[in-house]
Amino acid sequence: MSETSVYNPVARAMHWAIVLLIAVEFVLAWLMPDVRRDTQPVGLIAWHIGVGTSILALMVLRLVWRAAAGAPALLAGPVWQEHLAKLVHGVLYAGFLVLPLLGWANASSRAWTVHLAGVLSLPALAPAGAAWAHELGDVHQFVAYVLLGAIGLHVAGALYHAVVLRDDTMHRMWPRRR
Ligand code: HEM
Numbered sequence: 001m002s003e004t005s006v007y008n009p010v011a012r013a014m015h016w017a018i019v020l021l022i023a024v025e026f027v028l029a030w031l032m033p034d035v036r037r038d039t040q041p042v043g044l045i046a047w048h049i050g051v052g053t054s055i056l057a058l059m060v061l062r063l064v065w066r067a068a069a070g071a072p073a074l075l076a077g078p079v080w081q082e083h084l085a086k087l088v089h090g091v092l093y094a095g096f097l098v099l100p101l102l103g104w105a106n107a108s109s110r111a112w113t114v115h116l117a118g119v120l121s122l123p124a125l126a127p128a129g130a131a132w133a134h135e136l137g138d139v140h141q142f143v144a145y146v147l148l149g150a151i152g153l154h155v156a157g158a159l160y161h162a163v164v165l166r167d168d169t170m171h172r173m174w175p176r177r178r
């Protein structure tokens, strides 16, 4: 496989780092206590916010990097598969920018200070007590599960290439050792 058809090392590192953080983030979401009126952002909830804001920051860096360094063209295949792959990639990029912002706005409505990676305090996205931002808590949860479905489709596509078609798609993101 030629060098230009493999994702560059920075793009690969960010893809797999984000995969890992998203897996951790869902586990934290399932383990953390239910968020109620008097809940404070401590313990697993603080971890959920710290990891979630890190995902947001990495997604922004990843898109900036993609715009600057580019990405290899998709491998040729049936047109509908190319369209589906591009659509799912678009949903994942947009979704993992919007999802943390929804959580952040909800946290702000609860008068919580949101810290990037648990360290750097960020501005509020909504006024404390804002009803619309409070509602976004449910939207945040709903969008998280829609994106879990999109990840399922994406992973199924990757496995289809690796196991059934046995083409080089997986090695563009996880190169073979020479
Ligand atoms: C990719 C990043 C994120 C993912 C995958 C994610 C996922 C989730 C999921 C699945 C839930 C529902 C948990 C349940 O089933 O009970 C949830 C709840 C919540 N998340 Fe996130 N989250 C992310 C980022 C964030 C960020 C950045 C914040 C805040 C800055 C945040 C704040 C919250 C809050 C406050 C709730 C409770 C909402 C409510 O019950 O009203 N999340 N998150």
Ligand code: HEM
Pocket: 015, 018, 019, 022, 066, 071, 074, 075, 085, 089, 090, 092, 093, 096, 151, 154, 155, 158, 169, 170, 171, 172, 173, 174
């Ligand atoms: C175990 C899970 C995963 C596997 C095996 C996997 C595999 C891959 C592979 C092989 C590619 C390259 C596709 C191609 O050559 O066209 C890719 C691209 C991509 N993956 Fe994943 N992936 C996984 C999880 C995720 C997750 C959780 C996200 C969520 C953000 C994600 C987002 C993307 C995006 C946006 C692209 C397109 C990259 C671009 O063209 O800029 N992946 N993935």
